[in-house]
Amino acid sequence: MVKVKKEFDSLDQNYVFSLVASRSKPGLINLGVGDVLSPLRPCVANAIKKAVDQMSSIEGIRGYGPELGYDFLREKLARKDLGILPEQVLINDGIASDITLILDLFESDIIVAVQDPTYPPYFETLKMRGLFKKAVKLPCTKETNFVPIPPKEKVDVIFLCSPQNPTGVALNRKELRAWVDYAKECEAVILFDAAYQAFITREDVPSSIYEIEGAKDVVIEFCSFSKTAGFTNLRCGYTTCPIPSILPHFQRLKTVRTNGVAYPIQRGAEASINHPEIKAQIALFKESAKLLREGMLHLGFDIVGGIDCPYIWWKIPNKMTSLEFFDYLIEKHSIKAIPGSGFGPLGEGYVRLSSLTSKETINKALEKLSYA
Ligand code: PLP
Numbered sequence: 001m002v003k004v005k006k007e008f009d010s011l012d013q014n015y016v017f018s019l020v021a022s023r024s025k026p027g028l029i030n031l032g033v034g035d036v037l038s039p040l041r042p043c044v045a046n047a048i049k050k051a052v053d054q055m056s057s058i059e060g061i062r063g064y065g066p067e068l069g070y071d072f073l074r075e076k077l078a079r080k081d082l083g084i085l086p087e088q089v090l091i092n093d094g095i096a097s098d099i100t101l102i103l104d105l106f107e108s109d110i111i112v113a114v115q116d117p118t119y120p121p122y123f124e125t126l127k128m129r130g131l132f133k134k135a136v137k138l139p140c141t142k143e144t145n146f147v148p149i150p151p152k153e154k155v156d157v158i159f160l161c162s163p164q165n166p167t168g169v170a171l172n173r174k175e176l177r178a179w180v181d182y183a184k185e186c187e188a189v190i191l192f193d194a195a196y197q198a199f200i201t202r203e204d205v206p207s208s209i210y211e212i213e214g215a216k217d218v219v220i221e222f223c224s225f226s227k228t229a230g231f232t233n234l235r236c237g238y239t240t241c242p243i244p245s246i247l248p249h250f251q252r253l254k255t256v257r258t259n260g261v262a263y264p265i266q267r268g269a270e271a272s273i274n275h276p277e278i279k280a281q282i283a284l285f286k287e288s289a290k291l292l293r294e295g296m297l298h299l300g301f302d303i304v305g306g307i308d309c310p311y312i313w314w315k316i317p318n319k320m321t322s323l324e325f326f327d328y329l330i331e332k333h334s335i336k337a338i339p340g341s342g343f344g345p346l347g348e349g350y351v352r353l354s355s356l357t358s359k360e361t362i363n364k365a366l367e368k369l370s371y372a
Pocket of ligand 1: 034093094095096097119161164165193195223224225226232236237
């Protein structure tokens with residue numbers, strides 16, 4: 001039988017996340033969820049229905065769509081104010097696909113820098129490619145104010161996520177400037193994951209890294225409709241690649257690896273852009289985040305996040321491991337969190353709480369937590 005690459009033996013079996021998914025009990029308050037579980041907004045649903053109706057007529061027949069996305073959507077997403085052109089915007093079925101696919105472009109001996117803790121698929125994709133062991137880990141801990149600091153050594157590729165999953169901390173202009181300067185100095189490329197950009201609140205946190213001068217030379221930015229407009233099931237995102245030495249190759253790679261995203265989904269995504277219904281939904285989640293953050297601070301807990309991101313990163317207030325504390329929260333307070341160890345070794349000692357839920361649910365959770 002053909003042999004599977006040995007790197008696949010080194011993957012853990014997503015133990016923490018399957019454990020989290022398997023735990024339930026009556027009345028459990030789920031603050032573990034990183035999903036947007038609310039009905040589709042009418043603007044999105046109607047645009048999708050209209051597109052399906054069009055395709056149901058002889059005049060509206062559509063076969064394969066353009067692999068890189070329809071022009072109507074690429075035009076809308078181009079940031080001409082920041083010098084980003086429609087042809088530099090590539091539509092995808094969500095960040096998770098492109099941010100891992102893009103590594104196919106680079107030599108197999110590259111050195112990658114990656115945050116710890118972080119969104120788990122980065123670690124997994126590096127392990128699959130045999131790049132994990134020699135990867136430079138960027139601690140995002142109390143000692144660094146949960147901000148990744150450019151390392152002393154030279155790297156080739158940097159995974160940066162801001163606002164960050166799981167810590168909920170976002171990089172400000174000065175911190176982003178330092179990363180762009182570092183990347184320029186060592187001729188590295190930054191893969192910038194902006195999945196939570198819609199939640200940015202602070203003035204000195206740009207909603208796109210391209211607001212930093214020179215970023216277009218070294219940054220590929222990954223954005224998504226998942227958290228912004230509730231597309232976690234529908235699947236639509238976009239990659240912006242303004243780097244001339246990379247763009248044509250990535251376009252070529254994508255035309256081989258995908259036949260694009262469904263027309264109705266792209267119409268739904270188009271309809272969501274700057275729509276007041278979507279803005280109102282984000283505003284509600286932001287209110288939930290504020291409530292959770294302020295409530296936890298009021299109760300005296302040691303937390304970060306919740307300002308520019310729907311996640312709160314909670315320092316475990318005793319000597320328990322994050323798995324033990326996860327169990328304790330379920331048994332004692334009927335609250336489900338996510339153990340920090342699921343996000344990398346430096347996530348140990350923390351749990352992640354999500355505020356992608358109603359204020360009512362957050363209030364119930366705070367009430368339970370107040371009976372310490
Ligand atoms: N990036 C981060 C940091 C995430 O937390 C998530 C989902 O939770 C994703 C990317 C996945 O995004 P998408 O649904 O667009 O694939």
